[in-house]
Every structure is written in C-alpha cells, then in structure tokens.
Amino acid sequence: MNFILFLIIGAVAGWLAGNIMKGRGFGVLGNIVVGIVGSFLGGMLFGALGLKAFGLIGSLITATVGAVVLLYLISLVKKA
Template sequence: MNFILFLIIGAIAGWLAGKIMKGRGFGLLGNMVVGIVGAFVGGLLFRAIGLASYGFIGSLVTATVGAAVLLFLIGLIKKA
C-alpha cells in the first residue's frame, strides 16, 4: 500500500511541478518519474536547510518543490 501511495504522490507532484514551471506535463509515467526523483531532490534540499515534512501533504510539498527544482535545472541544461 505504501508503494501505491508513493506512486500517487509522485504522479501528483510531477504534474504540479509541470504546471508551476509552465510545462505541458509528461504523461502519467513521466510525471511519476519526475515526482519520484523530485521527492529525493526535495528531501535533500529540505534537510540541507533544516526543514522537515510529515504526512501526505508534507510529502507532496517536498516532492513538488524537488520536482520543480529538477525541472528548472533540466531547463538550464537544455538551454546550454
């Protein structure tokens, strides 16, 4: 059950990050990948600045912030 919740949070976070970063989205599987990688990036960023998140909403915020940062960095690399 936790794995399914993890995938749902990843999909929602990837979709939200795509909307925040003015993207078109990447489809269900692409949004999941962006959201899951974003969860790791967000976790690293939040720990580095001393923040913690708990529960579904906290996990969603962390993953969304991380995914938005990831998309921003990918955009910088693609322009270079």
C-alpha cells in the same frame, strides 16, 4: 500499499511541477518519474535547510518543490 501511495504522490507532484514550470504535465509515466526524482531531491534540499515535512501533504510539498527544482535544472542544461 506504501508503494502505491508513493507512486500517487510522485504522479501528483510531477503533474504540479509540470504545470508550474511549463504549463502542462508530462503524461502519467513522465509525471511519476519527475515526481519520484523530485521527492528525493526535495528531501535532500529540505534536509540541508533543516526543514522537515510530515504527513501526506508534507510529502507532496517536498516532492513538488524537488520536482520544480529538477525541471528548472533540466531547463538550464537544455539552454546550454
């Protein structure tokens, strides 16, 4: 059950990040991948800043922030 919740949070976070950064999502699989990678990145960023997020909403916020940062970094690499 935790794995399914992890995938759902990843999909929603990826979709939110896609809408924030480009104005559209990336499809279900693309959103899941962006959200999952973003959750790891967000967890590292929040940990480095000494922030902690608890619960479902905290996980979603952490994953979304990480996914936005990931998409921003990808856009910088694409421009170079």
